[in-house]
Amino acid sequence: MSLTHDTQTDVQDRAILVSLVTDQIKRTGIDPELSLQELVQLAETAGVEVVDVLRQNKETPDSRWFIGKGKVEELRMAADGLGANTAIFDQELSGAQVRNLEEALDLKIIDRTQLILDIFAGRAKTREGIIQVELAQLSYLLPRLSGHGKNLSRLGGGIGTRGPGESKLETDRRHIRGRITELKRQLDDVVKTRELHRERRRKSGAVQVALVGYTNAGKSTLLKQLTDADVYIENQLFATLDPTSRVLQLPAGKEVVLTDTVGFIQNLPHDLVASFRATLEEVNEANLVLHVVDASSPMREEQMEVVDSILQELGAAGKPRVVLFNKSDLCQPEQLEMLPSGRGYLKISAFNPDDLARVTGLIADELAGDTLVFRIPGDRGDLSSLLYRVGEVQDTQYEENDVLYSVRLNKEDYEKWGYKLAEFVVQQD
Numbered sequence: 001m002s003l004t005h006d007t008q009t010d011v012q013d014r015a016i017l018v019s020l021v022t023d024q025i026k027r028t029g030i031d032p033e034l035s036l037q038e039l040v041q042l043a044e045t046a047g048v049e050v051v052d053v054l055r056q057n058k059e060t061p062d063s064r065w066f067i068g069k070g071k072v073e074e075l076r077m078a079a080d081g082l083g084a085n086t087a088i089f090d091q092e093l094s095g096a097q098v099r100n101l102e103e104a105l106d107l108k109i110i111d112r113t114q115l116i117l118d119i120f121a122g123r124a125k126t127r128e129g130i131i132q133v134e135l136a137q138l139s140y141l142l143p144r145l146s147g148h149g150k151n152l153s154r155l156g157g158g159i160g161t162r163g164p165g166e167s168k169l170e171t172d173r174r175h176i177r178g179r180i181t182e183l184k185r186q187l188d189d190v191v192k193t194r195e196l197h198r199e200r201r202r203k204s205g206a207v208q209v210a211l212v213g214y215t216n217a218g219k220s221t222l223l224k225q226l227t228d229a230d231v232y233i234e235n236q237l238f239a240t241l242d243p244t245s246r247v248l249q250l251p252a253g254k255e256v257v258l259t260d261t262v263g264f265i266q267n268l269p270h271d272l273v274a275s276f277r278a279t280l281e282e283v284n285e286a287n288l289v290l291h292v293v294d295a296s297s298p299m300r301e302e303q304m305e306v307v308d309s310i311l312q313e314l315g316a317a318g319k320p321r322v323v324l325f326n327k328s329d330l331c332q333p334e335q336l337e338m339l340p341s342g343r344g345y346l347k348i349s350a351f352n353p354d355d356l357a358r359v360t361g362l363i364a365d366e367l368a369g370d371t372l373v374f375r376i377p378g379d380r381g382d383l384s385s386l387l388y389r390v391g392e393v394q395d396t397q398y399e400e401n402d403v404l405y406s407v408r409l410n411k412e413d414y415e416k417w418g419y420k421l422a423e424f425v426v427q428q429d
């Protein structure tokens with residue numbers, strides 16, 4: 001049984017994981033052992049049983065086999081001995097390497113990218129998610145087709161047999177190209193709809209806060225704990241694919257829209273990032289980004305770097321950002337002490353109500369700006385309610401037919417609503 005636990009009836013895939021450490025990989029500074037640990041998690045998330053792990057150090061990859069010829073033989077013996085039917089490589093393989101290995105070994109050959117794409121395919125639920133995953137899968141596959149036809153069966157031959165599916169795809173590149181064009185068109189529609197939603201949210205003056213972070217950091221858990229949202233939470237990688245937004249009430253009554261997003265991972269397939277751009281754009285819309293970190297992870301620092309660089313790639317690096325070191329309940333006190341603290345950092349557990357209050361307090365602080373006093377005529381209920389919606393009303397006084405409101409309002413909101421409110425400002429601190 002694999003990946004989705006719903007449609008599959010075949011026996012569980014048994015896989016041997018393979019990691020080749022080249023000089024180039026050594027230079028990236030990514031710890032290959034931690035990367036392998038993560039590959040184990042990815043494989044398990046995909047419903048695969050990991051039966052062995054093979055490692056090789058080599059200056060450069062072998063052009064035909066990726067790993068050395070001797071290692072191929074070792075892999076074949078291990079697979080025979082352990083009854084494995086799949087080999088999963090921690091690094092990306094070329095189409096030719098996959099074919100050569102498949103022929104030599106009679107095993108299903110999958111690389112990290114394909115594994116991630118498979119997991120995503122099994123998770124996608126919304127139309128948008130499904131389109132984006134299929135597009136990423138086909139973009140990954142297209143340059144890997146040699147025209148020999150055989151490996152088209154790989155489309156349906158991923159871990160979860162979750163590929164775009166043979167039924168949907170005929171057997172030639174032209175067809176795939178056509179499908180890619182069609183998917184891009186559909187995605188354009190989705191993007192337009194999303195833009196309309198955003199526009200509406202902008203007009204309503206809603207302040208947007210985005211939860212971002214490495215997969216499994218606890219983003220969905222936080223959304224759920226803070227807003228009672230009914231979201232999918234799993235101790236698995238990539239539990240969330242489609243962004244979910246919920247209204248969050250801040251202490252002084254101000255409302256913000258809190259959005260949970262897809263988790264990041266190192267070496268996130270490029271095609272996937274490109275396809276998910278529409279979804280990830282949500283982050284660019286945010287007024288504030290909450291970077292959720294699994295503080296208990298041995299890979300904490302590497303994971304934070306990955307998130308930073310993806311934010312950079314998305315053009316969201318300059319956003320106001322706060323780091324939430326989550327899962328503090330799983331950390332040793334001395335571990336917590338080593339984490340950065342001060343403004344812009346908070347150590348929390350998503351399950352601790354006091355910590356949740358600190359999070360909403362922090363969001364309010366980050367979003368709040370200066371206090372202004374407005375004199376609003378009594379018959380302008382529209383403006384009073386606007387003040388309550390976009391600012392934090394701290395005090396009200398009645399004077400004749402007017403109401404004096406002291407309101408904390410951030411610069412961004414003031415710029416947005418100033419055209420309506422400017423003439424009513426009587427005092428600015």
Ligand SMILES: Nc1nc2c(ncn2[C@@H]2O[C@H](COP(=O)(O)OP(=O)(O)OP(=O)(O)O)[C@@H](O)[C@H]2O)c(=O)[nH]1
Nearest residue numbers: 215216217218219220221234235238239240263350
């Ligand atoms: N002990 C502990 N576990 C937590 C905490 N926050 C989240 N978890 C657990 O961590 C796992 C992952 O949580 P999710 O909320 O699904 O993580 P996510 O960041 O949304 O993950 P993806 O959607 O896969 O990117 C779940 O098993 C949660 O119960 C925390 O503060 N402490």
Ligand SMILES: [Mg+2]
Nearest residue numbers: 219220239240
């Ligand atoms: Mg999630």
